[in-house]
Amino acid sequence: MSSSHTQTIDSQHSASLLRFMTCGSVDDGKSTLIGRLLFDTKTILADTLTQMTRTSEKRGLTAVDLSLLTDGLQAEREQGITIDVAYRYFSTGTRKYIIADAPGHEQYTRNMVTAASTANLAIILIDARKGVLTQTRRHSYLAHLVGIPHIVVAVNKMDLVNYDQAIYDKICADYLVFANEIGLAQSQIAAGNDISFIPMSALNGDMLVDRLENMPWYDGKTMIEMLEAAPSAHTEHNEPFRFPVQFVCRPHASDNPELHDFRGFMGRIESGEIAVGDAVTVLPNGYQSKVKAIQIGDAQLQSATTEQSITLLLEDEIDTSRGDMIVKSSEAQEPVKQIDAFVCWLSETPMSPARTYVIRHTTRESKAKVGAIHYKVDVNTLEEQATADLKMNDIARITFKLAQPLMVDSYNANRATGAFIIIDESSNNTVGAGMII
Numbered sequence: 001m002s003s004s005h006t007q008t009i010d011s012q013h014s015a016s017l018l019r020f021m022t023c024g025s026v027d028d029g030k031s032t033l034i035g036r037l038l039f040d041t042k043t044i045l046a047d048t049l050t051q052m053t054r055t056s057e058k059r060g061l062t063a064v065d066l067s068l069l070t071d072g073l074q075a076e077r078e079q080g081i082t083i084d085v086a087y088r089y090f091s092t093g094t095r096k097y098i099i100a101d102a103p104g105h106e107q108y109t110r111n112m113v114t115a116a117s118t119a120n121l122a123i124i125l126i127d128a129r130k131g132v133l134t135q136t137r138r139h140s141y142l143a144h145l146v147g148i149p150h151i152v153v154a155v156n157k158m159d160l161v162n163y164d165q166a167i168y169d170k171i172c173a174d175y176l177v178f179a180n181e182i183g184l185a186q187s188q189i190a191a192g193n194d195i196s197f198i199p200m201s202a203l204n205g206d207m208l209v210d211r212l213e214n215m216p217w218y219d220g221k222t223m224i225e226m227l228e229a230a231p232s233a234h235t236e237h238n239e240p241f242r243f244p245v246q247f248v249c250r251p252h253a254s255d256n257p258e259l260h261d262f263r264g265f266m267g268r269i270e271s272g273e274i275a276v277g278d279a280v281t282v283l284p285n286g287y288q289s290k291v292k293a294i295q296i297g298d299a300q301l302q303s304a305t306t307e308q309s310i311t312l313l314l315e316d317e318i319d320t321s322r323g324d325m326i327v328k329s330s331e332a333q334e335p336v337k338q339i340d341a342f343v344c345w346l347s348e349t350p351m352s353p354a355r356t357y358v359i360r361h362t363t364r365e366s367k368a369k370v371g372a373i374h375y376k377v378d379v380n381t382l383e384e385q386a387t388a389d390l391k392m393n394d395i396a397r398i399t400f401k402l403a404q405p406l407m408v409d410s411y412n413a414n415r416a417t418g419a420f421i422i423i424d425e426s427s428n429n430t431v432g433a434g435m436i437i
Contacts (some may be wrong), residue, residue: 005354016094016095016096016099016232017095017096017098017193017232018095018097018098018120018121018227018229018230018232019097019098019100019118019119019120019122019233020097020098020099020119020120020121020122020123021097021099021100021101021102021115021116021119021121021122021148022034022100022101022102022123022124022125022138023102023112023115023116023122023123023125023139023142023143023292024124024135025125025126025127025130025133025135025136026127026132026156027127027154028104028125028126029125029127029156029157029203030101030102030125030126031101032202032203033090033123033125033154033202033208033343034099034101034399035158035202035206036202036203036205036208037090037099037209037223038088038090038207040205040208040209040210041090041091041092041209041224041407043091045122045250050373051161051418052054058357059225061119064114072407073167074242075197086246087099087100087101088101090132092224092228093095094228095228096283099114099130099229100118100119100239101115102115102116102139102170104262109138109142109344109379109393110344110345110346110392110393110433112139112142113142113146113344113395113433114150114433116142116143117146117415117419117433118148118232119148120148120149120150120230120232121148121149121151121152121227121230122139122143122148122150122151122152123152123154123155123223124139124143124151124152124153124154125139125156126143126153126154126155126156126171127156127157127159128155128156128157128158128161128167128168128171128173128199129157129160129161131171131174132171132175132178133249134380136164136178137178137380137382138212138379139382140175140178140182140184141182141377141379142180142379142395144182144184145395145435146181146411146435147372147411147412147415147435148193148194150230150260150319151184151194151195151196151230152197152198152223152226153172153175153195153196153197153198154195154197154198154200154223155168155197155198155199155200155218156174156201157201157202157203158200158201158203158206158214158215159201159203159204160197162377163199163206163215164212165199165215165217165218167199167371168199168218172197173390175197176195176379176424179195179260181382182382191286191342196220196221196226196291197220198218198220198221198222198223198226199215199218200223201214207223208220208222208224209221209222209223209224209434210222211337224411230258234271234306234307235289238269239271239272239306239414240272240327240328240409241269241271241272241273241278241280241326241327241328241331241333242267242269242270242271242272242276242325242327242409242414242416242417243268243269243274243312243322243325243326244267244268244270244324244325244326244362244363244364244369244417245265245266245267245320245323245324245325245353245363246266246267246268246322246363247265247266247267247322248263248264248265248266248320248321248322248374249262249263249264249265249266250262256405261345262296263313263314263317264311264312264313264341265311265312265313265314265320265326266309266310266311266312267309267310267312267363268307268308268309268310269304269305269308269310270279270306270307270309270362270414270417271306271416271417272305272306272328272331272417272437273303273305273306274291274294274303274304274305274312274328274341275291275292275302275303275304276291276292276293276301276302276303277290278290278291279328279329280314280326280327280328280329281326281327281328281329281377282318282320282324282325282326283325283326283327283331283332283333283335283406284324284325284335284405284406284407285320285324285409287316287318287319287320288316288329289314289315289316290314291312291313291314291315292313292314292315293312293313294310294311294312294313295310295311295313296308296309296310298313307408311354312326313371315371316427319403321418322363323362323363323364323365324364325362325364325407325417327407333408333409335405335406335407335408336339336401336402336405336406336408337401337402337404337405337436338363338371338400338401338402339359339399339400339402339406339420339436340397340398340399340436340437341397341398341399341400341411341420341434341435341436341437342397342398342411342434342435343390343393343395343396343397343398343422343432343433343434343435344394344395344432344433344434345390345392345393345394345395345396345431345432346392346430346431346433347392347424347429347432347433348391348392349393349431350390350391350422351370351373351389351390351431351432352389353369353388353389355370355371355419355425356368356425357369357370357422357423357424357425357431357432358422358424358425359400359402359406359420359421359422359423359434360420360421360422361406361408361414361417361419361420362402362417364406365404365423366402366403366404366405366406367402367403367404367425368400368401368402368403369400369401369420370398370399370400370401371397371398371399371400371401372398372399373387373389373390373396373397374396374397374398374399375387375396375397376390376395376397377395377396379395390432397437398434400434408420408436409436410436410437411435411436411437417435418435419433419434419435420433420434420436421433421434422434
């Protein structure tokens with residue numbers, strides 16, 4: 001590679017991006033909240049607003065129904081509920097946002113887990129008239145289970161209780177009691193994370209973007225201020241370097257003689273940082289080497305970081321292929337052939353302990369047998385129940401025995417290398433999602 005191609009490239013990872021989700025009980029106003037955020041930040045297109053206005057008028061409403069922005073499915077519009085996960089994008093000039101609007105019904109638990117898997121913050125809505133409900137507890141538990149580090153408890157519809165501070169204070173106290181019951185409060189604080197509370201009215205826009213004058217007793221941040229201040233993923237603590245190899249680049253047919261011996265390992269950095277000269281270990285085989293070069297296209301980098309897609313060149317010729325994991329030698333862990341995990345079952349066909357499944361972890365696959373189903377969690381009561389199989393939307397603690405070793409981290413430590421999906425061998429369908437304990 002000629003020196004003219006050598007240049008410095010900024011990280012592809014944008015520190016200004018925040019992925020967050022909204023969840024809570026049915027009719028708590030999740031879709032209205034997102035609609036109001038998009039409306040007040042002026043990110044709704046004029047033609048979309050016109051269509052929403054017409055639909056609202058047909059329903060006999062005097063104001064625009066902002067929930068129409070996210071309830072995209074025909075069934076959602078007809079029933080007035082959210083079924084699918086709706087993703088929306090907006091920016092405020094200082095940062096970009098990806099919002100996931102998660103369904104509130106128990107039968108769509110798998111949809112909610114899907115939405116939560118990439119979120120770094122969860123807004124849990126509570127109807128000020130109803131307080132902490134079963135679905136509030138369920139979604140808080142799921143948000144805790146999938147490792148969302150920042151929780152914002154939004155007490156919505158304060159306009160319907162005359163903006164009464166006593167009602168807001170009681171709901172906050174009730175929620176903290178529940179959070180302590182499931183270990184959410186202690187674990188969040190221990191990890192340096194947080195639970196925040198905010199009173200608001202999504203319908204009127206109180207405390208979302210504008211503070212208005214209805215709750216002078218609340219002197220905390222508005223919703224948009226909380227979102228602006230929330231840390232981005234991968235920025236809060238040092239993470240170990242994890243680089244699953246996706247492809248081994250060997251351009252044999254190239255006319256350039258310099259490339260005949262080229263052997264580059266291509267993939268995306270799931271966590272951590274790497275620099276030229278760092279000692280690395282390839283797992284599960286355990287071969288060691290040093291980083292000779294880091295490339296993005298024709299550009300040479302001295303270092304690279306989380307979420308960059310790069311090509312790594314090593315000093316030694318070692319046997320490495322797709323599915324291997326390159327880590328820093330100082331951060332290497334022993335590959336395992338047994339994993340203990342919480343699993344959310346996604347398929348209409350129940351899990352059978354007698355069957356063999358395929359576990360896909362980053363870019364590596366291994367056949368797996370169910371070693372034990374320890375218990376399933378009743379997402380309504382949070383009780384642990386004995387079970388012989390798993391049905392759709394069930395969440396259970398399971399031990400898997402693997403045919404091939406995997407280099408894994410616990411999900412709490414690393415969401416990228418602590419997660420996996422379960423694939424049905426016969427249909428090739430994804431039937432489950434797992435979080436390693």
